[in-house]
Amino acid sequence: MNHVVIFAGGIGSRMGITDCPKQFLKIDGKEIIVYTIEKFQNHPGIDGIYVACHKDWMDYMSSLVNKYSLSKVKSIVQGGETGQLSIYNGLLEAEKYRESEKDIVLIHDGVRPNIDEELISANISTVKEKGNSISCSPAIETVLLVNEDKDIRHVEDRSMCFYAKAPQSFYLDEILSCHRRAVGEGLTQFIDSCTMMSHYGVKLHLVPCSSENIKVTTPKDFYLLKALQNLSESDYGI
Numbered sequence: 001m002n003h004v005v006i007f008a009g010g011i012g013s014r015m016g017i018t019d020c021p022k023q024f025l026k027i028d029g030k031e032i033i034v035y036t037i038e039k040f041q042n043h044p045g046i047d048g049i050y051v052a053c054h055k056d057w058m059d060y061m062s063s064l065v066n067k068y069s070l071s072k073v074k075s076i077v078q079g080g081e082t083g084q085l086s087i088y089n090g091l092l093e094a095e096k097y098r099e100s101e102k103d104i105v106l107i108h109d110g111v112r113p114n115i116d117e118e119l120i121s122a123n124i125s126t127v128k129e130k131g132n133s134i135s136c137s138p139a140i141e142t143v144l145l146v147n148e149d150k151d152i153r154h155v156e157d158r159s160m161c162f163y164a165k166a167p168q169s170f171y172l173d174e175i176l177s178c179h180r181r182a183v184g185e186g187l188t189q190f191i192d193s194c195t196m197m198s199h200y201g202v203k204l205h206l207v208p209c210s211s212e213n214i215k216v217t218t219p220k221d222f223y224l225l226k227a228l229q230n231l232s233e234s235d236y237g238i
Helices: 030-042 055-067 083-095 115-131 172-184 193-199 217-230
Strands: 003-010 048-053 075-080 104-109 134-140 144-146 151-155 162-171 206-208
Touching: 003 030, 003 083, 030 048, 030 055, 030 104, 030 115, 048 055, 048 083, 055 075, 075 083, 083 104, 083 172, 104 115, 104 172, 115 134, 115 162, 115 206, 162 172, 162 193, 172 193
Parallel strands: 003 048, 003 104, 048 075, 134 206
Antiparallel strands: 104 162, 134 162, 144 151
16 A cells, blocks of 8 residues: 655744745635645545544544545544654554555655646655655755855755655655654654655665755745745746
């Protein structure tokens, strides 16, 4: 089986809003998280979706699943105190539906809807071929390595630099094993799954994606996503 864990447990503090988590902001009348889930809902290779949601918004999330007929959403679980723990809760739920040691899980941000079927398929095929898959876009600006005083130590070769995005995909058993190990060691602040897996010595494999695969973190991101969502081929004159 191919599972998807979508984590949406945050409240969007960096968006500067207090009445609505960023994943429930609307573009053209539809919530961002619905756009995200629909990309996996409509992919023929996805079997089940598990959403880790802020506890105060679980009922609302459930109402959206019903409203938009998101039939592949098997469960909505409570998010954790950190993004890592929200993912962990979603993985534990996916484990309940596990069929074999070859089950694959794609881990994705609820506020990263600008993906497509090709990227989802590439993640699945790369896990089967290499064991994991990290969606990445090329760095388009110079990357600097600095010291604690913010003095520049090294100018990186930009051609060798990428931004880690999502989906980040693994065999379900392997990523769960690392999560359990991290929690057991009191490590709950890993910024994303590839950071955790790298910490435990797992060799990671890149799958290229577009720089337009953005995550909504700030108001600027929201308006950029809104612009991208409204673009069409005709807007480019092609």
